[in-house]
Amino acid sequence: MFFFKLMDDGGPVMWVILVCAVLALFIFLLKVFQFHRDEISVRELMRGLFNVLQRNGVVEALTLCDNTPGPVARLLSAGILARQRGDVDIRTAVDDAAMDELPKLERHIALFGTLSYVMLLLGLLGTVLGMLDAFEAIQASEYFSAGDIGEPLAKALLTTAAGLTVAIPCHIGYTYLTVRVEALTLDMEKAALELTGFFDRQDNGEMPEDNE
Numbered sequence: 001m002f003f004f005k006l007m008d009d010g011g012p013v014m015w016v017i018l019v020c021a022v023l024a025l026f027i028f029l030l031k032v033f034q035f036h037r038d039e040i041s042v043r044e045l046m047r048g049l050f051n052v053l054q055r056n057g058v059v060e061a062l063t064l065c066d067n068t069p070g071p072v073a074r075l076l077s078a079g080i081l082a083r084q085r086g087d088v089d090i091r092t093a094v095d096d097a098a099m100d101e102l103p104k105l106e107r108h109i110a111l112f113g114t115l116s117y118v119m120l121l122l123g124l125l126g127t128v129l130g131m132l133d134a135f136e137a138i139q140a141s142e143y144f145s146a147g148d149i150g151e152p153l154a155k156a157l158l159t160t161a162a163g164l165t166v167a168i169p170c171h172i173g174y175t176y177l178t179v180r181v182e183a184l185t186l187d188m189e190k191a192a193l194e195l196t197g198f199f200d201r202q203d204n205g206e207m208p209e210d211n212e
Contacts, residue, residue: 010158013126021166024115027108028173038070042187071101079195094192116170123163130156
């Protein structure tokens with residue numbers, strides 16, 4: 001019952017902070033699961049694709065991409081399909097695929113960051129409300145004691161502590177998710193460059209470079 005006592009002592013702002021914290025935790029776990037599911041070895045994927053494409057195994061290469069999770073594989077699949085269609089500018093198809101994948105990677109991350117900031121502000125709001133209650137208690141009593149302002153001050157401190165307790169780890173989580181998105185974006189860019197470079201060398205009659 002200690003938890004409910006804290007929530008009751010902190011006032012309505014504590015419940016708003018709790019709702020935001022639960023939503024932020026849900027978003028964080030959702031994104032962590034998504035990134036874990038899409039985590040692959042890009043080097044191994046590119047090595048396998050190049051080995052298959054050297055034998056003109058386009059269907060096998062597309063199957064490999066389809067069976068590999070993550071935005072990098074879908075990006076490569078778009079490039080290979082463009083090559084199979086005879087498109088002159090494969091990079092355009094790859095860039096279009098990247099534009100489709102980036103919103104999926106970034107989805108809900110802005111909301112997560114906003115919740116982190118909002119929870120901090122809610123803690124400050126609770127502090128202000130608690131201080132207002134304390135001033136009202138002082139004004140209402142000609143001879144006030146420490147006990148008259150103890151409850152509103154406790155309310156102010158509780159909401160401040162609650163806001164900081166949830167906002168700090170959320171900010172760390174936001175930084176982590178942002179770094180993961182940047183890493184995946186970099187992987188997509190590298191994979192796109194390697195694929196277009198492979199096809200350019202193939203068109204020029206050059207042997208593809210060893211990807212070991």
